[in-house]
Amino acid sequence: MKHYLAIMTLSVAMLLSAAPSYANQSLLNQTTQAKAAEQKANKQREGEFAATEAKLKRELKALQAKRTQLNKEIETLSDTFQSNEQTLADKEKQLTLATGSLGEIFGVVRQAAKDVQMEQQRSVVSIGLESDLALVSGIIDAKSIPAKDELYGLWRAYARQIQVSSQATRVTIPYVNQAGEISQKQVLRMGAFALADENGYLAWDAAKQMATSYSVQPEHPLLSSMDISSGTPMIAVDATRGALLEQLANNPTLLQRIEQGGIVGKIIIGLLLIGLLIGLYRALVLISIKSKISKQLKHTDNPTSNNPLGRVILVHQEDKSPTIEALELRLLEAVMDEQENLEKGISTVKLLAAIAPMLGLLGTVTGMIDTFQTITQFGNADPRIMAGGISMALITTVLGLIAAMPLLLVHNMLSSLSEGIRNIIEKQGVGLVAQRAEQAQQRKLAQPDAQGASQEVRA
Template sequence: MKRHLAKVSLALAAALCVIPAHASQELLNDTNKAKAADTQHNKAREGEFASQEQKLQAEYDALIKQRANLNKSIDSLSAKFQSNEELLAGKEKELTLATGSLGEIFGVVRQAAKDVQLEQERSVATIGLDEDVAVIDEIIEAKSIPSKDQLYGLWHSYQHQIDASSKASKIMVPFVDGSGELQKKTVLRMGSFALADDNGYLAWNATKQIATPYTVQPKLTLTSSTDLSSDLPVVALDVTRGALLEQLANNPTLSQRIEQGGVVGKIIIGLLLVGLLIGVYRAFVLMSIKSKINKQLKDVSNPTDNNPLGRVMLVHKEDQSPTIEALELRLLEAVMDEQESLEQGISTIKLLAALAPMLGLLGTVTGMIDTFQTITQFGNADPRIMAGGISMALITTVLGLVAAMPLLLVHNMLSSLSEGIRNVVEKQGVGLVAESAERKQEAAA
């Protein structure tokens, strides 16, 4: 500011040297006015600065005082906290000495309550005992020693559970039928083991508090109409409380097994049925032929054409051959014709017996291909995804073997029966040739 005034003074002096006196006087007056204005402005600013400094100093002093008060409060709270910690430790020590073995009792009671809760979740005997469930939950969630009422509640829960488990009774439960409709239904409760309605056992969902029918019922199923008034009623109970009954749905029936075999399995069953039909028909025909041959053997002098032996004997009777060799050839021809008719269908059964295991192997390969395709698409993390292909692979193999074994047995039986008939016819044919040879030899003599 002083430097600025000096410059202004020099400028005025220089101006005075070159301008007239009256003009210099005016310039001097203007300069003085400007100087006075600047001085007044500077004083105002200095006053403002001083006021701001005083205000900041007051705020600073207030903050210093507040900090001192806070430090003083912190020291007081720290001392109080330390005192409370010491007091709390002393109280806890007094509590431990006062409770003594009650803490141990709390642990035992809590563990017993958990055991009861586990039984309540699994057993149908808990149905209708909602108050006992609430008491047990309260004891388990408690953080302090159980009260007298809670101990009595645990005792009563045990008693109610035992009473309900020892008798059969009719109760009302929420029931969901096959159509998904929820309704109230009267069912029979057999202790803590099972629920049953008119159609059989019911599954109890303790979480949702509803009963649903099992998919598959055992043979000796329990129903609500079962007579329990006799001294020794015969009922089937699942002591696993539903685990075995649930497994019944996982055991497929014979028809379901065949369905798992797919198209190949059905073809194998078809081959088995066709082979058995052919075998039964041919067995009936051969047994009839054998019966007719046995009847013919009793009356050799009167041959008929309703059986192979009679037709061979008719050939011998009508023969006009000049030599024994010619007669023998004609009889051999007749026996071969009869053998061909006797063996009809037997080769077909043998073919079916050979095809059945081959089709089973085809089904196995097809099932494994499906399994590998499933693994490619979904991975092998879940075995249930691959169960379809593996089931088809194994079932078709079993069906092929099951079909082949009875067909082979039927083939062997028919072959033996046919062979026995053919041997009888051949033996009689040889006898006829020998008889003719003896007659001609006697005639020649």
């Protein structure tokens, strides 16, 4: 057993000593084969590199030859370009010398064409002259000197514009009504100033080639139904070609101005109406009283109670006072009662006349407060934002003054009527007192004479 183990150990040792030699031999063979393959690949790559290098050198020579040729062509073209530039400069000098003043004429013609175009766009003379508009536009947009036909065409456009501006003719144009419907309508064209239909002036839109009606017409508008054959009637013509007619719509009416006054303005108008009604009523009453007094003056012996003078005379007739002073006081009392009746409503009218301008001042202050509040919120960049408060401030002041003036006139008229009637009554009352005093004096004088006569009879 021991021999067997020794033999096995020796065999293993021999195998282990032989294994490295086999491995080294195999590695050496592999390395030799790899080196041979690499040398073969390197030779092949060197051959490819040499072929590529030769090809690139041939291409380089070709490009260098082409570059030389292009440089020669560039030099040739540069010489040609310079020669052409010099030729072009010479030609431009020759053109300038040849045209002479034609360049200035072109500028003048273009400016004249622009003037004609502007006039045609602003006025109604362009209606029916579409060919002239196209001709003028072509002259303005042209880059060269206009031809003879274009110059003659511009001259004819001038002549037709002048001719149309001096005539009143009827033309058919597209018309847009308030509902937005477009229709063809025959209207009257008054020169270059206005268009008119049966309702008044029309606004002409040259860009859209359509007409619309103005919202507000002047007092004497132009009408298409007018007979222009026998002569032009008296009409209002807007020399600004529609600018003033458009501003008519911005002018507020009387009701709109009153509406701008706000609640204060309406109160002032109410006070004015109340004062006028009171004044009218009292004026009718006083005139009626004065008429009755005039009739009573003709019949003082037959007084009636339907007028102040008759009532004062009745007081005199019914008075049984023993003294003149008592009668005078009774008549003064009667006159004061009548005066109180005569002055009814006059103080109210005076009060309303005094309150009206004060309310106008109140509206002014209120409107200015509103204006300042608007300025605080939105600034003062746009005046239209402040227009409401300023309108109220001014309108209420005007309304207050307008209300105060007629009320003062009514108060003065009523005071005059009342004062005249009162003077008549007082004058008649003084006359009655004087009459009673004369009668008393006559009785006093008659009593001594009667006593002396009776004494003589007794003697």
